[in-house]
Amino acid sequence: MKKMFLNRSLTVLIPAVFLMLTSCVAQNEELSLKSKDNLNKITLSLTQDGKLSYKVTRKDQVIILDSPLGLNFENNDFTSGLSVVKVSSIEEKREKYELKVANNKVADHIFKSKSITFKNSKGALMTIDLIAGQEGVAFRYKFTEQEKQTRVLKNELTGFHIAPNAKGWLQPYNKAGDYTPGYEDFYINVKPGDPINGARGESIGWCMPALFNVNEAKNWVLIAESGTDGAFPGCHLDPDSKDGIYRIAFAKNDEKYTLPLPDKGNAFPESNLPWIMPWRVIMIGDKAGDILLSTMITDLAPASKIEDTSWIIPGKAAWSWWSHPEDFTPEMYKKFTDVSASFGFRYTLFDAGWEKANKEGKIIDHALSKGVQPLVWGYSAEYFDAEKRKKRFKELAEMGVKGVKIDFWCSDRQEVMAALQGVFEDAAKEHLLVNLHGTTVPRGWHRTWPNFVTAEAILGTESYFYEPRFPEKAAEQNTVLPFTRNVAGPADYTPFALTFRKYKRVNTSVHELAMAMIYTSGIIHFADSEEVFNSLPNELKILIKEMPATWDKTEAVVADPGKSIVLSRKKDNLSYIIGINGTNSSLPVSIDLAKYGKGYSKFKIITEGKDPLMDFKVETFPITANRQYNVAPKGGFIIEFIK
Template identity: 70%
Template sequence: MRNGVIYKGLPFLASAIFLFSSFNAISQSMSLSSKLGSNKITLSLTKSGELHYQVTRRDKTIIADSPLGLTCDDQDFTSGLSLVKVSPIGVRRENYDLKVGNVKTINQVFETKSITFKNKLGALLIIDLVTGKEGVAFRYRFPDQAKKIRVINTESTGFHIEKSAKGWLQPYNKAGKVTPGYEDFYFKVHPGDSISNPRNPSVGWCMPALFQVNEGKNWVLLAESGTDGSYPGCHLQPDSQGGVYKIAFAEQDEKYTLPLGSNNHPTYNLPWTMPWRVIIIGEQAGDILLSSLITDLAPASKLDDTSWIEPEKATWSWWSHPEDRSAEIYNSFTDLAASFGFGYTLFDAGWEKANTEKGIIAQATAKGVKPMVWAYSAAYFDPEKRKAKFKELAAMGVKGVKIDFWCSDRQEVMACFQSLLEDAAKEHLLVNLHGTTVPRGWHRTWPNFMTAEAVLGTEHYFYEARYPDKAAEQNTVLPFTRNVAGPTDYTPFALTIRKYPRLNTAVHELATAMIYTSGIIHFADSKEMFESLPVLVRQLLKDMPATWDKTESLVAEPGEQIILSRQNGKLSYIVGINGTDKAMPVNLNLTKYAKGFSKFRVISEGENALMTFKTETYPITSTWQHAFAPKGGFIIQFINE
């Protein structure tokens, strides 16, 4: 009673305040913020028990309200869910070295939390959350110890991207003669756009998928990490209604010539931990390029001794002599590798006959060049046959294998990759996968995994009429998409004109060898072309490392231009390429990168920009101004003379 008036609503008000406080506490308990980077992921339950999440950075929406959940053969985890418990916030440190990467040594700290839900039947589902300065991630986990096999029929995971965002997405090609192989263009789209004019019929969008959101203030990359034999490689469904991109499994017909069954749904024994859904976030596109979040979340290296694993450059005969599999050609490329100081040479298809007749492997070994050999996927799918073949190759002196034509993201193929990398490591063999899916952090777990194709690379001057016109643009998109997922065998630097004539300048092509990250850089083009290069360009190829201690992003504009600083030991470079057909100004402050050097050499376009180079040497200055040639490039090499 107050002033003679009884306020009968007060108990109800107190109850409402209590309920609001309880709801707020639950909401807070189901969120996780990073101490660095201000990234946050928050889970929520609807009244009907449907699970959702959202992602923010400094309170700005990155991923709007998006669905989570799984439907299984025996349980439904898409509705009727209730909260069981929330773990305390944990701290996770990832400190490791990579044999192949933009940065050699990684040291990251993350916040972690696990949230347990139950469905109407009492079955449990755990969502593990991770936040760090480079983004957030989550994964599903079934803790049930029943040791039974469970099948996932659908995964409801979505990524709600604002409609005004800009996207760079690659179509996921349906199963075909050499698809899916992640060898399509990255198209500039808006959320909700349908797939238009892909290279091959397509059934979805690939990951990694890049978006610019918040009126251009943030960049986000959607990716996966830690995919192993427990799950297929996933892509995104073709339709993003309302801007929500949903997870899709590998298609049933992605078999190529492999002996796969008819079930394309994830199937595994309980308990079951699934791959990470990774959301990399940054203010600049360069933050995406330099992120290590995918390898941070992958299992740690399974190899105690990695001293035998050596990133290096390689010669490769196929691009210049696709029909010539003679011992003479293979031996000439061994000689080329020796003359340039390259560590490897790759003997492509047909090498077996040449080796039987002329002993090309022994000749390479005698000249100090480590041979790698091409192989067909079907010959390495059966575990026992694979192990025997690896032993045979190692005994011959082979140091690595390029295994081609997988054309599948099926779960059985993901499982094969893990055992293949392990079997190869036991014989001290390096691995290069072609005609394949993108890596998912595997080069941390298996450091002998040096590179993979899964890219629309140089070989498409043979195969794709649109490639010459779009190659420069693609070359400035791939470092922010495909190469973030893992090492990329782009097979760079080919000047000879092929079926579809090149439009990029010679320096642009040369610069791609230093823009892309790959544990083994397979240089295309002929022995004669390499030997005809100017002395200083040949010397650059000899000096150029195949991996880097440190990388910095100086200019990062996907589809337009990219400029990187690359360092390895005492070697220091700045390299850039223009993705447009217009001249573009370049203004750089060299002070930071020139320390300890007296001069810098610039390699740029010569008189005939398509085929020739110009080299100029200058004393160190604080600033450098240049004009990118259309579809051009440049390389700065800091030197002491």
């Protein structure tokens, strides 16, 4: 009797378990999305009480562990009690476009996309868009209904769960102050869960982009956001990464030291509906070089809103502030305009104090007479109000100004994100280029507004004035930033600073020169004096004259964040290999010259001279096969192929 009962129980139980497992598998497939190459996958999951999470895999290996999703509004909760209402069909779309400022001129990627709509316990709807491509995955929240009432978002649960054995490079997000947040801190090598330690100032979180080496060091991941506009603040990551979960955090109310922003108590995101929020982007690569070359942030940003971009031309500029920070005389500005003219630079940058100098010495007219286009400095508060901004841009354009460097934004609040979109748009109407300083990190904006050619948001060469730890840490940082900050968008590092400042440089001369070709920036603002430029060997003067400000094709030859980076760069008929060493030891590098020098008969190599801090050595050799180099500690090299 017992045996008969057991058999009957098993007969009922086994199909039930099978149906339950089949149902779970079906739901996972319904709530998941794979890239076209089937390598990258994002999967959403719902618990029995309706809590939402996701995970990311590559080649079926976990990249992002189960991580929380959800939104909590003042009057509506989407953190639990959720159920699936609708799953769209999978669509395929191609993003093919050209960038004015890029590692590779043309971006061309195919994405799979899917939208999943959930309802909460009140019956309110929330949709999550999923994207999967060969460079990673992304998701965003959106609300498609029409609703005039303003919604206030108190908390976003989104997290990124990183395995405990991973390693990361993260930048502290500094607390609001006179010059912060400005994304100008060191990238720190951390393990998931580590507290913030070693920041330049009091910090309240971690910045994005955030770089991790995961999956037993087999994969690299960069966490970022894209498509942020006036409908959302810029976001960072919460400082508490307990158990390796890095959660989204909003800009703070006190980020208003430099701008006429109201005190809200809490600067929560707010909008009426429909409301489309920014993409949460997870770039994935088998090598760090895959991350460096990724265009996923711009792939997800809106297409260019400027129909005719022929007037937007990347270039180089001389800049007086770094070598003469106290001299705002017309004579000094004119001297640096003449440097631009002698080196064939398209631009010259007039920094703070330029207006008085122009009244006294007509420095803009002098630049135009030399065939050099002037760029001018401005303070953010002057460009915050829309009407004042439009009037100011019109005045500058009528004066002959070609671009603006707008400084001291120091805020990620939603109002600032909206103002920046206004800056790009209003500047474009007057055919003005835009360079942001003291600012947030770009979020794909240089695709949407190609006149946005560069931004600071980087710990650059001005730190030789202000940061005692910079000389020792600069070389290491220079091998991290191309995989982090520069992936987000063009970076105004202001390279080539040979003169010793308050904190003495220890990087070699070639390392400093190579930075102008390692970083990608729509305008390269060269730091240093007329005397330094004129003292250079003739071969280096020619190199600086010919050096492009954007590239047609880039390959990562060596990609080891924190240690070394070697890039192959091509523009038209120019071809280079540039490398820097971020360590205190000599670094052996092997380069296949036959591969990268195909079509060229010989190459010129620039290395350190007798005094590594100041001197250069230039040698020319015929093209051979592999060649081994020992890159000097904190040193660099530049190879130029010659027809």
